[in-house]
Amino acid sequence: MRFKILFAAFALFAGVFSSRVIAQQVETDQAGARAQPEEKGIFQKETEPKSNFSFQLFYQLYYFQDKDFYDKFFDHDYIAPVGISIGGYPIQNLGVNLNVAYAQRKGHSFGLLDGDTDEESGEEVRLTLIPVELELVYRFDFLNEQALVPVVGGGGDWFYYKQKNEFSDDAEGNKSGYHATAGLGILLDRLDPSSKLALKEYGIENVFLELEARWAWMQTNDGFDFSGTGYSAGLLFEF
Amino acid sequence: MRLKTAVWLLLVFALGAMSSEALASASDFELRKSIILGSTVDDLAVSQDRFVISLNKTGKQLLFIDTWNWRAMTGTVSLVNTVNSMAMNPETSRLYFAFSSGNIQWMDLSPLSTIAFNGSVSSGTLHLETGSTVLSGKTLGQMAVIQPEDSATAGDCLFVETGSSASASLYWMIVQGNTVVKSGGSILANVSNLELTASQNRVFARYKISSTNYLYGSRCSLGSQLVFENASMLEDSGHNFRGLGVEQTGSQLVIGDTTTSQLLLYGVTISGGILVNNYLASKTAEADQVWVKNFASETNPMTFFALGSLLSVLPLPGGDSFGAIGPTIDFDTAPLILANSSTTDGYLYVSPSGSNTVNIVSPNPWVGKTFLSTTPASPIGVDTFTVDFDYDISGSKVIIANCSKFSVKTSGCNSISGGTQTLDGSGVASIELFSENIGEGTHTLGVFVQDAAAPVHQGRNAIQVTINLPPPAQNFSLKFADQRIIFEFHSPDVSDLDEYTIYYGTDSTPPPSGGTPGSPSSPITESAEPGKDYRIIVEDLENGTTYYGQIVLSDTSGLTSTSAVKHTMPQPTESPKDASGDKGGFGCGIISGKEDAEAGAGRSPLLVLIFPLIFLLIVKIKLRGEG
Numbered sequence: 001m002r003f004k005i006l007f008a009a010f011a012l013f014a015g016v017f018s019s020r021v022i023a024q025q026v027e028t029d030q031a032g033a034r035a036q037p038e039e040k041g042i043f044q045k046e047t048e049p050k051s052n053f054s055f056q057l058f059y060q061l062y063y064f065q066d067k068d069f070y071d072k073f074f075d076h077d078y079i080a081p082v083g084i085s086i087g088g089y090p091i092q093n094l095g096v097n098l099n100v101a102y103a104q105r106k107g108h109s110f111g112l113l114d115g116d117t118d119e120e121s122g123e124e125v126r127l128t129l130i131p132v133e134l135e136l137v138y139r140f141d142f143l144n145e146q147a148l149v150p151v152v153g154g155g156g157d158w159f160y161y162k163q164k165n166e167f168s169d170d171a172e173g174n175k176s177g178y179h180a181t182a183g184l185g186i187l188l189d190r191l192d193p194s195s196k197l198a199l200k201e202y203g204i205e206n207v208f209l210e211l212e213a214r215w216a217w218m219q220t221n222d223g224f225d226f227s228g229t230g231y232s233a234g235l236l237f238e239f
Numbered sequence: 240m241r242l243k244t245a246v247w248l249l250l251v252f253a254l255g256a257m258s259s260e261a262l263a264s265a266s267d268f269e270l271r272k273s274i275i276l277g278s279t280v281d282d283l284a285v286s287q288d289r290f291v292i293s294l295n296k297t298g299k300q301l302l303f304i305d306t307w308n309w310r311a312m313t314g315t316v317s318l319v320n321t322v323n324s325m326a327m328n329p330e331t332s333r334l335y336f337a338f339s340s341g342n343i344q345w346m347d348l349s350p351l352s353t354i355a356f357n358g359s360v361s362s363g364t365l366h367l368e369t370g371s372t373v374l375s376g377k378t379l380g381q382m383a384v385i386q387p388e389d390s391a392t393a394g395d396c397l398f399v400e401t402g403s404s405a406s407a408s409l410y411w412m413i414v415q416g417n418t419v420v421k422s423g424g425s426i427l428a429n430v431s432n433l434e435l436t437a438s439q440n441r442v443f444a445r446y447k448i449s450s451t452n453y454l455y456g457s458r459c460s461l462g463s464q465l466v467f468e469n470a471s472m473l474e475d476s477g478h479n480f481r482g483l484g485v486e487q488t489g490s491q492l493v494i495g496d497t498t499t500s501q502l503l504l505y506g507v508t509i510s511g512g513i514l515v516n517n518y519l520a521s522k523t524a525e526a527d528q529v530w531v532k533n534f535a536s537e538t539n540p541m542t543f544f545a546l547g548s549l550l551s552v553l554p555l556p557g558g559d560s561f562g563a564i565g566p567t568i569d570f571d572t573a574p575l576i577l578a579n580s581s582t583t584d585g586y587l588y589v590s591p592s593g594s595n596t597v598n599i600v601s602p603n604p605w606v607g608k609t610f611l612s613t614t615p616a617s618p619i620g621v622d623t624f625t626v627d628f629d630y631d632i633s634g635s636k637v638i639i640a641n642c643s644k645f646s647v648k649t650s651g652c653n654s655i656s657g658g659t660q661t662l663d664g665s666g667v668a669s670i671e672l673f674s675e676n677i678g679e680g681t682h683t684l685g686v687f688v689q690d691a692a693a694p695v696h697q698g699r700n701a702i703q704v705t706i707n708l709p710p711p712a713q714n715f716s717l718k719f720a721d722q723r724i725i726f727e728f729h730s731p732d733v734s735d736l737d738e739y740t741i742y743y744g745t746d747s748t749p750p751p752s753g754g755t756p757g758s759p760s761s762p763i764t765e766s767a768e769p770g771k772d773y774r775i776i777v778e779d780l781e782n783g784t785t786y787y788g789q790i791v792l793s794d795t796s797g798l799t800s801t802s803a804v805k806h807t808m809p810q811p812t813e814s815p816k817d818a819s820g821d822k823g824g825f826g827c828g829i830i831s832g833k834e835d836a837e838a839g840a841g842r843s844p845l846l847v848l849i850f851p852l853i854f855l856l857i858v859k860i861k862l863r864g865e866g
Contacts, residue, residue, distance in 0.1 A: 052860055073815045090856035109817075111719060113783060113810035121812045122718025122725035122776075136852070163816045167720050171816040171823035223821020 051205045051238035054095060056085035058210065058234025062103070062131075065227040074107035078228075079129060085234070093141050097155070099133040109165070123166045129226070130160040133179065141185075149185035149208065154178065157216055159226050175219045175226055183212030185236060208236040265541065265552045265565025267602030267696065268587075271631070274597045276302045276311050280590035283578035283597065284327040284334055286348045289645045291578065291588050291597060292334065294325050303351075303360050304597055306586070307645050307683075308609065308701045314359040316346075318367070326382035328395045329439050331581075335397055336367070337379035343399065344370030345414070352645070356683045356703050371419045374410060377401040383437035387413070387461035394420070396459035396466065398442050400433055401425075407433040409444060411466050413459060421464035427455060434483045436530075441489030441513060450476035454492070454505075456513030469512030482529030486540045487582070491519070491558055493542050495526035502526060502544060502553070504561060522553060522561035528574055531555070535582045536602055536696040547573040548591055550600070570598065584647045585696070604632040604688045606700035612669055618707035619674045620798070626672060626702060628686050631665040635688040635698070639670055641677060642685040647699065649687050662688065674706045679733055681705045709798035710736055713790040717805040721812050724777050724786050732770035735794040740764045741775055742789045749789040751801045757786070767792065780809045 060081045064070045067077030083101025090096065109123040135155025157179050162172035185208035189199075199207065211233055218226040280302075282294040291304035299321055303312040321339040328335070335345045344367045354360065380400035387394055394415035401408045406429050412422035427433070430446035430453075437443070444455040452473035459466045473480065474496070482495030492505040492515055502524045506517030526544035533540050539562065542553040548570045554562035572591040580586045587600040607629030626639060637660045640652035655676060662668050670686075677684075681703060688698045715728035726741055741764075742749040744757020756762060763775060780786060786809065790802040816823070 052856070069815070069819065073818070088853070088856045090852045090854075090859060094852070096852050096856065107815065109720070109812035109814040111808075111810045112813050113808065120718075121720050121810075122723070122727070123720040123812050123814070125814045127815065163814065163821075165814050165816075167723065168812075168814065171821055173821070173823040174825050176826070223816065223819045223823075225819070 051089055053239040054085070054087040054089070054097070054236055055239070056087075056097075056210060056234045056236040058083055058085060058099075058101075058212075058232045060101065060230045060232035062230035063228050064225070065229075066225050069225075070105075072110070073125065074105045074127065076105065079103040079105050079127075081129065081131060081230075083131070085236075087137075093139045095137045095139065095153075097133070097135050097137060097153075099131070099135065101129075101131045103129045103131075109168075123168075125166065126164040128162045128164070131226075132158045132160070135179070135181065137181065139185065145187065145190060147187050147190055149187065151183045151185055151210070151212065152181065154180045157218060159218065161224060161226070173223075175224065177216055177218035177227065179214050179216040181212055181214040183210060183232075185210050203239050204237050206236075206238040208238070210234045210236045265554050265563065267537070267692075268541075268552045268565055268600055269602075269605075269631075270568050270598055271601050271603075271605040272309060272599045272607065274304055274309065274311055274599070276304070276595045276597060277315075278302060279593060279595050280576060280597060282325050283576050283588050283590055284325060284331075285578050285580050285586075285588065286327065286331050286334070286351060288331075288580045288584040288647050290348070290351050292348075293590070293597065294322060296322060301365075304588075305354070305358075306580070307356060309599070310357075312354075312358070312360055314361045314364075316360055316365050317362045323379050324381050326384045326397075326437075327578075328384045329386045329437075333395065335382055335384055335395075336370075337382050337399060339379070341375040341377045341379055342370055342372050343374060343379070343397065343412070344368060345417075356701065368417045371412060371414075371422070373412065373419065373422045374399060374401060378403065380407065381433075381435050383435040383442045385437050385442050385459065386440045387459050388440050389463075390461040394461050396442075398426075398435060398437075398444075398457070400435065404433070405431050407431065407446070409433065409435075409455075411457070411459070413461060413464055415461065420461075423466065426457065426466065426468060432480075434481075436483045436485045436492075438485045438487055438489030441485065441507070443483060443485055443489075443492060443513075443515070445473075445480055445483045445494065452476070452478060452480055454494075454515045456507065456515055458513060467512050469514055471515050481527040482544060484529035484531035484542060484544075486531045486555070486558070487533040491531065491540065491555060493529050493531050493544075493555075495529050495544065496521075497525065497527065500525040502529070502542065502561065504555065504559070506559065520560045522564075524551070524553065524564060528577075530577055532579050532587065533582045534585045534602060536585050536692070536694050538694070543577065543587070545573065545575045548575065550575060550589060568598075568600065581647070601698075603696045604630070604635045604690050604698040606630055606686050606688055606698045609686055609700045609702040611702070611704070618705035620706075621675055621708055623671050623673050624704070626670045626684060626686065627667055628700060628702075629666070630662050630668050630688065630698075632662045632688055632698070633690055634661065634663050635690040636661050637668065637670060638685075638687040638689065639672065640685045640687060642683050642701065646685065648697075649685070652685050655684070675708060677704070677706055679706055679708045679735070707735070707794075707796055707798065708733075709800045710792040710794050712800045713739065713792050713802040715788075715790055715802060715805070717786075717788045717807045719807040719809045720776075722778060722780050722782055722809050724780060724788065724807055724809055726773070726775040726777070726788060726790065728773050728790065730767050730769055730771050730773060731792070733794065734769060735796065736767050736769045737793045737795045738764055739767045739773070740791040740793070741777075742791070743777055743786055745784055745786060747785075747787050747804070747806070749787055749804055751789050751791050752804060754787075762791075782809050782811060784808065 063078040071077040081101035081103035085097050085099040087095045087097035105127050107125050108120045111119045135153050137153030140150040157177045159175045164170050188207045214230045278295040278298050280293045281296040284292045293302040299318045301316040305312050322336045324337045326335045383398045385396050397412050399410050408425040409427040412419050433446040442457050455470045457466045457468045478498040481497050484493045494503045502522045504519040505515050508514045525546050528545040530543045539554040539556050549567050551567045552565040556562045570591040574592050576590040578588045589598045609628040612625040612627040639656040640649050640654045642652035683703050686700045690696045711731050718725040740762045742762045746754040748754030787806045789804045793799045
């Protein structure tokens with residue numbers, strides 16, 4: 001039920017913005033010329049066309065909710081995925097992102113004799129995680145060359161995992177869930193305008209330092225619980 | 240009141256007595272040792288304190304003494320052609336040769352520093368550079384080398400005598416690298432009785448024109464490629480002078496006046512050029528050879544003067560007067576050839592003309608023959624051993640230090656045993672050392688003795704020992720797994736490590752400690768590499784049984800070390816998936832909620848939302864592309 005409400009909200013949002021895009025496109029066509037970006041004042045309202053795509057490299061510290069469990073077996077209650085995010089902007093400021101990351105952590109199994117599981121064994125175990133996320137994000141980017149851009153979003157998660165055991169059978173599978181994200185984009189173009197001109201030659205409109213927090217709720221019904229909170233930093237390129 | 244005054248007087252007297260005892264003096268200089276070379280010594284030079292280089296003109300070769308352990312080195316370096324004289328540069332890194340052909344050639348001595356302790360030399364060790372032919376055809380005599388005043392280490396200024404004693408000339412050249420960057424015409428021409436002496440960057444010449452005696456002084460500049468010169472007239476023609484020595488900084492000159500049987504001390508000033516115009520003092524002493532040398536262990540420069548084969552020493556207190564003449568050493572034949580090490584090292588090397596002996600004269604306490612008293616196992620194992628040495632010392636402390644390379648100071652070495660033993664008199668001293676404090680390998684142990692004088696006198700010698708220690712006991716961790724035990728260790732970083740042997744079993748006393756071998760395959764022996772991580776897994780063991788483990792390391796010489804015994808118990812283990820109850824497996828459920836996943840539903844509301852947006856994006860791009 002709640003997904004239906006969510007769907008309706010996004011549909012309304014998409015409808016409003018898409019009609020605006022189409023209207024602007026018609027005006028441009030009538031003028032007989034392709035819309036060209038113009039130099040705007042800093043506080044001047046930003047207009048279409050804007051970036052179509054985005055690409056991000058990020059590094060994350062992802063803290064598991066069940067931290068005692070991971071701390072026991074892997075000596076840390078977090079993993080550190082590195083990943084890429086590929087996205088597009090169907091509507092101004094509204095992005096669709098596909099994120100893929102990779103993380104691995106080595107640990108040990110524990111002895112079971114007499115029910116005593118406190119002694120670490122010599123058997124090595126290795127947990128590999130490949131989180132895949134499909135998400136919608138909205139970037140509050142309304143001004144020309146806006147230095148700080150708040151970002152919010154949410155989406156679905158699909159985690160591939162594999163636990164490799166040194167002496168016993170491995171286990172692999174997937175878990176799914178969803179997440180919410182909030183962050184801040186810091187426009188780096190303003191720090192070095194000359195590099196912006198150079199990047200434009202390659203079609204890069206903007207470069208942001210993205211700082212984000214994300215909260216993920218994953219399946220917990222059978223086995224691993226990968227729910228947790230991640231903090232990431234990345235470089236976002238808008239084309 | 241009177242008592243207080245008396246105490247003060249006593250204190251002052253005691254301090255005075257102590258200080259006078261501690262002060263070094265000319266009487267400190269003694270003949271310490273004579274080293275016999277394989278051929279006649281015609282000239283001497285010292286390179287970087289360690290090597291005494293002897294020129295043998297007849298054999299056209301160089302012979303060497305290694306002062307690291309005071310021995311004549313085997314091997315010679317051939318000079319191919321006849322050499323008339325040689326001179327060392329002030330850095331003691333380059334030796335210049337005046338060949339009879341009139342060529343000037345030189346030899347860089349830095350390869351000598353690579354010679355190992357007890358090593359030898361050969362003609363391949365050093366080589367002559369092409370040098371200069373600007374004086375080709377002239378008869379070359381004595382040479383003197385100084386450093387340019389404006390660039391101390393970048394080049395050498397060379398002064399060369401040509402002609403004969405009755406009619407000599409003096410030429411100069413500036414050498415930078417292997418290039419003569421500048422050479423001048425004769426500074427002096429048609430002079431007689433020319434004698435040269437050089438300080439760090441001043442050269443002086445004493446000579447006669449007709450019957451008048453002159454002194455000439457010169458400096459040089461690399462930048463302007465010039466020599467700055469000045470000459471002054473000495474006493475009247477009635478005097479005969481022999482011997483000329485200059486102090487290291489070039490500020491005092493000592494000249495022998497054979498007419499008055501006096502040594503004359505002159506001060507040198509710089510005013511436009513060099514002026515030897517400041518007569519300071521005289522001392523009644525007959526001499527035909529004079530040298531002035533500085534020693535870090537002496538508070539004053541020392542004048543050495545020879546009359547025939549007799550060498551005497553005379554301090555220059557304050558640099559402006561003569562002190563009391565010290566002991567005289569008779570070397571039997573004259574004239575004397577003399578060279579010295581650095582002021583820090585403090586050794587004079589003296590050879591009587593025509594002999595093949597190099598005599599060591601020094602104020603330093605002497606450390607003679609150095610040897611291992613009882614012949615230990617060779618190489619030395621885990622053991623104490625005793626370094627013995629002959630000594631002739633007054634109130635000196637002994638420091639044994641491990642020196643990876645030649646050093647005249649203990650600061651260049653790692654002290655092993657130092658400062659606690661004091662020697663007085665002469666005899667044979669014994670210092671006991673423990674091989675494990677020194678470590679595996681071949682070591683050169685410096686034996687340093689330092690007296691109580693201020694400044695301190697230091698004597699030195701060295702001995703080489705080879706120590707072969709067993710590898711250190713292997714530290715390891717013994718871990719369990721399901722029906723397994725795991726040995727983890729990092730092998731020690733010893734170069735002669737050969738193999739490891741792992742013992743394990745249920746006996747709490749493994750075989751190295753007298754127990755029985757374990758099963759299924761104890762012991763396990765494999766070759767070992769130094770400084771490497773090892774992880775050895777023993778399988779097919781019984782869960783719930785305690786197993787004991789021990790590691791024995793062996794080196795290539797068969798020495799072994801045995802580790803401590805550790806134990807563990809193989810047992811079933813629980814991995815993260817076991818603890819969480821995870822069974823693995825793949826399901827759809829992408830972008831679906833927990834409930835959807837649990838229900839196995841394929842519905843994906845978020846995809847329903849996102850796919851229209853993706854479609855919208857494609858349309859947008861297409862429209863732009865067409866536009």
